Amino acid sequence: MKSHKHNNPNLLISTHTHKLFLSSSPFNFLISLPSFIYLKQQRFTPLFFFFFFFLCFSLTTSMVASDTDTDSGPVVATTALVTFLQRVQLTALRSYPKKQIPDPKSYIDLSLKRPYNLSTIESAFNDLTSESHHDQSVPVEKLEKFVKEYFDGAGEDLLHHEPVDFFSDPSGFLSNVENEQVREWAREVHGLWRNLSCRVSDSVIESHDRHTLLPLPEPVIIPGSRFREVYYWDSYWVIKGLMTSKMFTTAKGLVTNLMSLVETYGYALNGARAYYTNRSQPPLLSSMVYEIYNVTKDEELVRKAIPVLLKEYKFWNSGKHKVVIRDANGYDHVLSRYYAMWNMPRPESSVFDEESASGFSTMLEKQRFHRDIATAAESGCDFSTRWMRDPPNFTTMATTSVVPVDLNVFLLKMELDIAFMMKISGDKNGSGRFLKASKAREKAFEAVFWNGKAGQWLDYWLSSNGDEPETWKAENQNTNVFASNFAPIWINSFNSDEVLVKKVVKALKNSGLIAPAGILTSLTNSGQQWDSPNGWAPQQEMIVTGLARSSSKEAKKIAEDIARRWIKSNYLVYKKSGTIHEKLKVTELGEYGGGGEYMPQTGFGWSNGVILAFLEEFGWPSHLNIEP
Ligand SMILES: OC[C@H]1O[C@H](O[C@H]2O[C@H](CO)[C@@H](O)[C@H](O)[C@H]2O)[C@H](O)[C@@H](O)[C@@H]1O
DSSP states (O other), X not given: OOOOOOOOHHHHHHHHHHHHHHHHSHHHHHHHHHHHHHHHHHTOHHHHHHHHHHHHHHHHHHHHHHHHTSOOSOOOOOOHHHHHHHHHHHHHHHHSOGGGOOOTHHHHTOEEOTTOOHHHHHHHHHHHHHTOOTTSOOOHHXXXXXXXHHEEOTTTTEEEOOOTTOOSSOTTTTTTBOOHHHHHHHHHHHHHHXXXXXXXXXXXXXXXXXXXXXXXXXXXXXXXXXXXXXXXXXXXXXXHHHHHTTOHXXXXXXXXXXXXXHHHHSSOOSBSBGGGTTOOOSOOHHHHHHHHHHHHOOHHHHHHHHHHHHHHXXXXXXXXXXXXXXXXXXXXEEEEOOOOSOOSOOGGGHHHHHHHTTTOOSHHHHHHHHHHHHHHHHTSOOSOGGGBSSTTOGGGBOGGGEEOHHHHHHHHHHHHHHHHHHHHTTOHHHHHHHHHHHHHHHHHIIIXXXXXXXXXXXXXXXXXXXXXXXXXOGGGBOOSOBGGGGGGGGSHXXXXXXXXXXXXXXXXXXXXXXXXXXXXXXXXXXXXXXXXXXXEHHHHHHHXXXXXXXXXXXXXXXXXXXXXXXXXXXXXXXXXXSSOBSEEETTSTTOBOOOSSSOOOBSOHHHHHHHHHHHHHHOBOTTOOSOO
């Protein structure tokens, strides 16, 4: 793998400030003040003036230093409950033996047990921790007793909901899956929607400050296991599967929920939890509405969605999310980046983040690192060498410095979807405006991301902090190979261009990404979950669907081949483990994925969705064996 090293502007800025801090901190002020008093008493005039000026300089520069010593980016306030649960989480980390530490997310998902309120529980916790050992641990039995006494368990505020539109064998279900063994399994996968279908309890709606789960108006489909809340971008592939399962009411409910989040916050949250309000996730709401409309022709849904999508569009195309890259002809291309409104450890994983940031010495360095970590979570691909200046060194994460190919694919798709929806609703001018915006972004793809030699689109490293327009430089393209470099093929703007498809297919075949069980996320085995040897359902679906939509026979063949490997591998994993996994290890058939900061998760929303969508698209002939 070619590695593409850059100096991290974030780290450079913080190192600079660190030096400034040492040379002009209140420390200077402290040593100069007594000298000033002493010299004044001695009436030693020349030295007096020297120290007087030194004192003034110290005062001013220490003010400047403290000003630049914290990161000035946006931060969304958290809730008192989240802050308190983080304390409990930290105490758990200190109390359990290393190998038995529970998932930190399980603490932040607790809710307050009635009749207690937060202040009662806080004082009980203060009593418990006041007896703590010098390492701030408490006896595990006492901690467990405290948690049991004052909290309802993680996930207890999400109740099972029987989907109104679920039928075990809906009419017209996967009619082109002829193979009985595959059909039987597909029915089981379809049946998993029932396990993942939930609604928030009344308490979440009536007393939301007792919960970190956020109230939503409609039932939800969760990914599964530790992910016991709605996730934004997961919902797109869940909806693709629900379309195959003919569960249109459930699908519309998911969209209604996400729209309600955009209405409340101005953007769709990473997930429906109080600790996810500081960031979004890959923006796929317009694609969800489009998929549902395509099947149901529900014009009312489209009309309701338009103002919400306009709000979301603004979020991604303004403030810190917006970047401008100037090409050699002086033309400004407007693109977007991920940028979380957070500069502290992620509450759901704060113990990990504290530890990862422990090597940084200044507050500014830590804050910038935490923002880049939270921003990687906003990208949906947490974590990956894609965001590292010096892979696989995790401390060089610099997500806010990357202009990502896939985010801009989602936004180009959003522009096309809004144009389409406005046309349906009779707003010709609006539709024209969004078509124009999509043309401008297409141009930016050509100027900023496309690399003719590599035959793929490459992420772009910003040279500055992204607040001002900056001039495009060839060496800022990240030449490392990632599945996301091929994401643009997902949309019609690119997969309808025969010449382009030919180049991309050639590059994909030579990329090393096509593996026995599907497409690798990257070529680097970093131990992070969005890297090799893992493959993820969303990336399989985007590339496969894009290639299948093109008019190239070769592209269609590759698409079908990848889809079959992916289906087979999921089948084998299911037969072996009795469950569908969040990600697969694609270097071998029949293995589930790992790596990252949590245990492999099962259930699993988007994996089920993509299996069903692939089976719908490609069918399964009776003679084709699914087992090796
Ligand atoms: O707790 C760690 C991270 O977990 C989530 O990310 C992963 O699961 C999500 C749900 O399936 C998925 O959308 C994401 O792509 C995965 O990487 C969560 O979204 C992160 O914010 C969180 O930090």
